[in-house]
Amino acid sequence: MTPSLEAETAAEPFFLAAPRSAYVHIPFCAHKCGYCDFASVAGQDELADRYLDALDREMASILTAPKDLETIFVGGGTPTYLNEAQLDRFLDRLVRWFPPGPATEFTVESNPNTLTREKVRSLVDHGVNRVSLGAQSFHPHLLERLERNHDPASVYRAVDLLKPVIANVSIDLIFGIPGQTMTDWQTDLREGLALPIEHVSSYGLTYEKGTLLWKQRRLGIIEPTEEETEAAMYEYLLEETLRAGFEQYEVSNFARQGELDRRSRHNSVYWANAPYYGFGTGAAAFVDGHRTLNLRPLLTYIETVEEGRSPIHQSESLPPEARARETAVLELRRTQGIDLSAFQRKTGFHFRDLAPRELEGFVELGLLIDDGNVVRLSPRGFLLADGIFSRIV
Template sequence: MPAVSVLIDSTSPADPPWIRPRAVYLHVPFCAHKCGYCDFASLAGADHLADRYLDALARELSLALDGPREVHSIFIGGGTPTRLDATQLDRLLALVRRHFRPIDGAEWTVEANPGTLDEQKLDVLADGGVNRISLGAQSFQPSSLEALERKHRPEDVSRAVELIRPRFDRWSLDLIFAAPGSTLDQWQDDLEQAISLGPLHLSCYGLIFEKGTALWKQRHAGLVRAVDEEVEYAMYAHTIDRLTGAGLEQYEISNFARDGHESRHNLVYWANDAYYGFGLGAARYVGGARAVNTRDLPSYLRRLEAGLDPSGPVERLDAESRARETSVLMLRRTAIGIGRREFMDRTGYALDALCGSEIARSVSRGWLEDDGERVRLTRSGVFLADSVMSEML
């Protein structure tokens, strides 16, 4: 295992955004409880390690960066960052400010869960520079929250929003549809309750039974059943119709926002631009090289305490693979899709030389629309996005 003796970032400020990161992700792994569907680098019952974790994160940042970096977007995710107490949150934000200089108008998001927020923590976040909160509501149905093994109650969501609203202009709700046992009526009610809170951004994901999670094991043991495919389809169709009808544009397959409230941080991922990543299990993409940190907390702590690199092997895609990957990521952006000029600038490849025949086939099937400048998923293509994308890859 190599010591972190070389900077991970040898890019220059003049490099384009797909080489030199303008965005940073920091991971906080602590949670009150491990939810049944959760495949993230998160763990419960480890809060006593939080200060040691912040020490390790500080070490990782100072080993990797030789000075402050200018960024357009900061995202602190988890886990549950707001599981940290107010003093620890303050320390985390100071650490971020020491290593990163947000430009004027930069987006700084922190993920939060209902039931972990109070006025003191939100004041620390707002005073420390955070300007956007992403709240993991997931559902307003007691039965779905129970099926997902979420520990908050439906009323905790509106209580959290009441605390967030006076302090932050920008906030988002995350929802999950197709929880085991849920119905279309319940999902429609979820959306109505979410809309009534007035979010400017909503992320709506269909439940995935990720291998190895508690829900995946329950499904394989016959203890829970996935929602029927047609019902899940109807839930997604209703999501698109209802949210766009409420003035929230679908700008990505699972994301909806009022104009100007799109998640700038996630747009970095969907443009295949570079980003820094620090903390347990965090991925980074710097100077064309990708690496992912260990997901094992004791190993992460030990390695950094010994001055060692917490990341796994570095992967470098060849130019064509990177261009293909860029095409499918851009296709996720349902509103703007792939712009031919932007694609050429970012990859050095003409889109049609790379996947012109696959695009033409999907256009003839009605899955893609092509106006000569941009290629976008159609309404029916959005439901088949995985197939369209795998053809392009």
């Protein structure tokens, strides 16, 4: 399947445009949670200052001058686990590279028991206007099962600290935790949605290879939640968020409805398959049509950058058809789905030609909706999204 030369030429600027977004990774955490497969470390705080220097050096090696961006996202790890002086110094340097303007969405991830009044002040002073808080559950026994090291009360405290100065607060909630009943999940959602927050991200628990929970599951110490129960929990999530005034805009993401658009603009860049910078251990980037992945081991990353070498350890440039399939799957994650004409302009491919049998089959099964202009997941399709995506890729 070869796109016309004309279409492919038209597609080039989209993927090759200068990034308008940046992801910056801070890997430090107070403690490693039982399900965590992110590039995060606990007990290596003594490396934090060296890491922040390396991060600045990595940015200097890629950026020749400060850039105005639409979105900046500092994730982790737990960025707010840095001590007050480190957080201040890190943000000072970051905003020198990416000075946030009034329209920039500037998000920092946080965990409930890491925030202090001083840290919140530092976030605000540097232009942070969105905080994503890892609440996960409001039940002590479930937080314990996840090996989280915070209690439910710290979530309320964190929101109390943030809300007067940062209007846009998001929380993460997990369902399908071993031992979590439907009633537990109903309470978790009720508590979470009653908070003065603007956004919710909610995922079913996954057992990533090598994590503590993965090992416990293999040894039969914990029983994963039954598929049917997890599906019912997801359905309940869709109903309750809607009832509480949140709009689902992606498989796992919900934004408060109202005058202000509270959808995550940064994540929307990923779902549109648009370019973005990425800095830090394990960080992914998509620049000049190349997808790159940085070294993940903390000390190796630091030493590599200190020696003046690139921390990139994987790089690929997808052929046009694979890139179009990847774009299709990312766009399908959104409730707005794939706008077929825009997709063709963007990728050089007709979506219908890329996956004709899958499209027909999933429409017949009622999992995809095709109105002639747009293809999107049906409510039932959202439940089976991963299976649909893997067939299209």
